[in-house]
Amino acid sequence: MSVTVLQSINQALHGLMESDARVVMIGEDILDPYGGAFKVTKGLSTRFPDRVLTTPISEAAIVGVATGLALRGQRPIVEIMFGDFLFLAGDQLVNHAAKFQWMYNDQVRVPLVVRAPMGARRGYGPTHSQSIEKHFMGVPGLWVVAPSILGDPGALLRQATAECDGPVVFIESKTCYGREVVDSVPGFTRTTLSDPSSPFATTWLRHESPADGQLWCYGAMTPHALEAVQHLKHNEGLLIDLVVSSQLSPSPVSHIRTIAETATGSVWCYAEEASVDFGWSAEVSAQVAATVQENGKTATQVRVGAASHPIPSGRLQEAAALPSASDIAMRILNCF
Amino acid sequence: MIVLERCERSASAEQRYELLAGIRLFEQSLLDLFSAGVLTGTTHTCLGQETVAVGVLSAIDRPRDIVFSNHRGHGHFLAYCGEVERLYLEIMGKPGGVCGGRGGSQHLCFDNFYSNGVQGGIVPVATGMALAEQQKGTGAVAVVFLGDGTLGEGVIYEAFNMASLWKLPIVFVIEHNGYAQSTPSTMQIAGEVADRPRAFGISVMECQSTSAAVIHQHAASAIDAARAGGGPQALVCYTYRLGPHSKGDDTRSATELKAAWERDPLIAARAEAGAAADAIDHRVAARIADARQSALEAAS
Numbered sequence: 001m002s003v004t005v006l007q008s009i010n011q012a013l014h015g016l017m018e019s020d021a022r023v024v025m026i027g028e029d030i031l032d033p034y035g036g037a038f039k040v041t042k043g044l045s046t047r048f049p050d051r052v053l054t055t056p057i058s059e060a061a062i063v064g065v066a067t068g069l070a071l072r073g074q075r076p077i078v079e080i081m082f083g084d085f086l087f088l089a090g091d092q093l094v095n096h097a098a099k100f101q102w103m104y105n106d107q108v109r110v111p112l113v114v115r116a117p118m119g120a121r122r123g124y125g126p127t128h129s130q131s132i133e134k135h136f137m138g139v140p141g142l143w144v145v146a147p148s149i150l151g152d153p154g155a156l157l158r159q160a161t162a163e164c165d166g167p168v169v170f171i172e173s174k175t176c177y178g179r180e181v182v183d184s185v186p187g188f189t190r191t192t193l194s195d196p197s198s199p200f201a202t203t204w205l206r207h208e209s210p211a212d213g214q215l216w217c218y219g220a221m222t223p224h225a226l227e228a229v230q231h232l233k234h235n236e237g238l239l240i241d242l243v244v245s246s247q248l249s250p251s252p253v254s255h256i257r258t259i260a261e262t263a264t265g266s267v268w269c270y271a272e273e274a275s276v277d278f279g280w281s282a283e284v285s286a287q288v289a290a291t292v293q294e295n296g297k298t299a300t301q302v303r304v305g306a307a308s309h310p311i312p313s314g315r316l317q318e319a320a321a322l323p324s325a326s327d328i329a330m331r332i333l334n335c336f
Numbered sequence: 337m338i339v340l341e342r343c344e345r346s347a348s349a350e351q352r353y354e355l356l357a358g359i360r361l362f363e364q365s366l367l368d369l370f371s372a373g374v375l376t377g378t379t380h381t382c383l384g385q386e387t388v389a390v391g392v393l394s395a396i397d398r399p400r401d402i403v404f405s406n407h408r409g410h411g412h413f414l415a416y417c418g419e420v421e422r423l424y425l426e427i428m429g430k431p432g433g434v435c436g437g438r439g440g441s442q443h444l445c446f447d448n449f450y451s452n453g454v455q456g457g458i459v460p461v462a463t464g465m466a467l468a469e470q471q472k473g474t475g476a477v478a479v480v481f482l483g484d485g486t487l488g489e490g491v492i493y494e495a496f497n498m499a500s501l502w503k504l505p506i507v508f509v510i511e512h513n514g515y516a517q518s519t520p521s522t523m524q525i526a527g528e529v530a531d532r533p534r535a536f537g538i539s540v541m542e543c544q545s546t547s548a549a550v551i552h553q554h555a556a557s558a559i560d561a562a563r564a565g566g567g568p569q570a571l572v573c574y575t576y577r578l579g580p581h582s583k584g585d586d587t588r589s590a591t592e593l594k595a596a597w598e599r600d601p602l603i604a605a606r607a608e609a610g611a612a613a614d615a616i617d618h619r620v621a622a623r624i625a626d627a628r629q630s631a632l633e634a635a636s
Binding site (some may be wrong): 023024050051053055056058060061064065067068069070071072073074076092095096099100102103104107108138292307 | 343402434435436438443444447450452454457458459460461462463464465466467468469471472490493494495497498501520561
């Protein structure tokens, strides 16, 4: 039975609250009948009135309070209404939640999940459309993960909540909420890479014949990346495998190494919805380059992302500023 | 491990003085060790403010209550658990320290005691801890220490608001020492300190006395009220920092400091200890010296 990303996450939240009394939801406007700005928390406050807390508009304290809950044995899940507002909680995430376990010499755990709907293509303009997750990547002690339409968004949320004892920033895509979760894609073989260092897997869709190159993405870019590889196959005869990360930070080094060692083709393209400078693709491509070089191979690497200016409000300007399937396809095609 | 005796609610004047003197000697020895180049990094001593630490933390229920302290937290830590040798080791960056040498002076964790060195951010975290204890029904109270300098951080008002909305068992202790680092309160606080928590419907007590016994009475009633379901409480303690903000960074006038040292709360505390004071001084000096020496000799 088909399920949307929104349904998958909502069902996971219901399941988590049902199975574990330590799970507490906290955020702005998350009570029924409103159920959150994107309706992700729908139904929760009706079933679990004592464990769903609606808050003042106070992102810093919401994350701080949730960190305190986590330190004292609860399993808080925060909703930040728009991912852009994560900056308001930056001190809490970086100087508090991410630090406690290590600086207290492993005497404590901070099992905190901060859900943040991110991204553009909704006409919300410069301050409600960004993909700012790159600013939280590379912070020791902080996990950044992103569900996609490929895989199981709800399962990822369950892993973030129940299997990860550190703080997790969970990057949801506004535009993917209404899309259906995809289990398999015709013409591709699906491989899941995982290792004991984390519960978060990487998905690799490979053609049955050796590919000409690899396209790497996460979260919101996944539908566009899928469209690009299908276009390149059908219209250009190029076989491009697709890698979809769910763990963005810390870098899933063993997954990257495995893929870089076994992938075919020498073209590597990375697609992200943020501007690419100092971004996620810089980290992944640097690791791919190192592995490729160790193996005596060469790589042509290209990155696709948003324009380096704020996201415009006007729909046409917004569309022009953001990476599309055809942008990705063109960049890959230009490598051949 | 060498420890100082912590004070319970029933503590005598002698016991309070012994702990106050221990905190004082410990911190003075830290400043000496920095001057001698034995310690590196930074530290923030609470010279002159020890009575707030001892007064407030002798009122907690040690097994269950939570304490969240700040950058100026040695006095709070020692009043909470007395673990003076482990604290030396921590500040020396040694594996036997409270946090294995990872946290140092400003980042301590021991049982239900926590501290962090960034201003303001600990207040919502402590508020969340109080919420957790309320949800679990443990009856525990969280006590969080702020300074007058911290009042400039906006996040504390978000936390005051939530604590009051949800009637959380938390006590906000504001140690008003008159300075935010080098800036006098008159240049950095508009309006009245007590009006800030009061604006959120939080009960506020003000304590002008620097006597540990008087501070204790106020703290005990605040903690009892929070535990009884009365919601958050604030206690503003007017005090004075006799030492520098950190190490050698004191720009206050010699006249001001001289007058302040003449009002040192430990003078009165020592007088209250009466005939036992000399013996206490000797005992504490020996204990601090032993803890310091033992920590200095411990493996790095």
